Amino acid sequence: MDLSNYYNIASFSASFLISVTCLIFKFSQQRTERKHNKIYIAIVGILIINSITSILAEFFVAAAPYSKLFAVLLEISQTSYFLFHSALCPLFFCYVMRVSGSGFITKRTKLFFMLPFLLTLIPIILNPFFHSFFYYTDGYKFTRGPAEASIYISGALYLALSALLLMFSWQALTSKRKIALVYFFMITVIGILTQLFFMFIKAELFAESLALLGVLFAIESEDDRIDVDTGLYNRKALKNDINSFIVNKRQLYIVCVRITNSDILRKAVGSENTDILSEVVSEYLKTIVPKHHIYNTNPGSFVLTLMDCTKEHARDVCLQMKDRFDRVWTYGDSELPLSAIFMAAEVPERITSAADAFYMVDSPIPANNDKKILLGSDLDYLLRRSAVENAVTKGLKNNSFEVYYQPTYQLKGQKLHGAEALIRLHDKQIGSIFPDEFIPIAEQIGMIEQIDDFVLREVCKFIKSGLPEKFGMDSINVNLSVIECMQPGFVKHINNIVDEIGVDKHMINFEITESVAASDYKLLNSVVNALKNHGFRFSMDDYGTGYSNMESIFSLDFDVVKIDKSILWSAETSELGQIILENSVRMIKQMKREILVEGVETCKQIEMLDKLAVDYLQGYFFSKPIPKEEFIKMLQDNDEEKENVKNESADSASR
Known part of the structure; x- marks a missing residue:
């Protein structure tokens, strides 16, 4: 053997080692069930076989002049190489179809796509008889036959088809997959062209194995798509896959399983580790669909993808799972009576984006829902939530938010005391939206801080106008979001807004709901004290609706406690x-706090509150x-009315 033989053996050995490494790593991941996984393994297997046959051919070509047996073995090894190697580009085409999500051809077109590969096989199989593909000269020098061009033409065709698929499915691919596939193209083409024009440089196998190594880490390794604790696909995987399905116009149903009593874990097994739920439930879900169609999106929430599924089949799957959840689950020696709600929606008819899928996964179930299976029109509430979220997101930009004011009055003489600032949302598409609906959504999507800032700025501008002081208002109440309150630098942020507009801080009274204060008063204490030191006032809102305790009221040093309307109305009946x-x-008086009662609507209620000597009133009566x-x-009219009464009294006195 000469130096070129040793160089070729080294190159083929490197290809062999890289390919074997890819194969071992792939099997160690235990993720081989998807079709593109199987195709990848087949491609790597072919490279291993080609590396072995190429190494053997180098030994056989050196021994062939001395033995007819080695000459025959050389012919067999070289023919085997081309037989297997001709399948690489067709398999890569299939791999791209699967990875991009567009690889779902019909049976009719399947034969059409296989035709170039089948035509290439004919001269290879017949080569021992006609030597039209390759042959060896008397000195056992490898020589290309005219038919060998077919393997390059076929390969170029499949690579071109793969490139077209990538172009059409480009939006469905993640950045990492795009880079990996482009890298494969570049390295493979460089290796093929190098060996095509410089036959003595055996670079093709090495380039292909190197390209597959890149594909292994960028595509086949799904560490970023898998939840470490459960081994199931995560939210990122669901987002990417839904985008791929929609771009490639795949028809499927998404089925969401929402466990509604996950707190049963703490009661049954003394643990709040929701991975136990995934462990127990996922094993059952794998009997419904393959593992790679299951996503663990939240603790206690799972998503299944049912490919090419009808509405009837989706309903049957939901019924099958409901029957299972109606029975007790077991974990160790514990019994878990799990309860779940099942939702099924079609892609792309109802689910038109990954965001729509996550609306279904994350949105709270309507309080008035009494169904276990939600399908079709049962999911219309998701459309409403989507519309509200869109309105909230664009509200500030479109000037859709508006601050309303509801006056508060002193009990004695029913003189104006102040007002509560209340946010409203008027959307051009869906009309007026009340805070009870859009505030929770604003908190979930991270818009609540911007909305709270908008309200505070509007109130400060109103105070700056001088009208509140002119009409004798002591303060304006502004609802405080505890989510915002817990943010670092909140006190400085509030002071900056008020100082920027330049108003008296005593004119602003922040309200905190009782249920929040009762649970988090230790965290809020430093914030409340800091703001009170700067001159702001504080009220407890909705007293009587949460988990009241005097410790929270006392520790947070409220100026006013607002008794909820439900207590007032109950006192009447x-x-x-x-x-x-x-x-x-x-009790509130004993703690030396002022009292405001909400929900005042009748004279009878005012008489009852007058006997109790509360301080302030608020409600539709006013x-x-x-x-x-x-x-x-309204304030101007009230002032004019008072002025007229005063003038009439003065006229009467002068007569």
């Missing part, structure tokens, strides 16, 4: 309600929440 109202007022301009007009 029952003796127990009357006792609760009287005792609440007594005014519903109204826009700022209407609020100003």
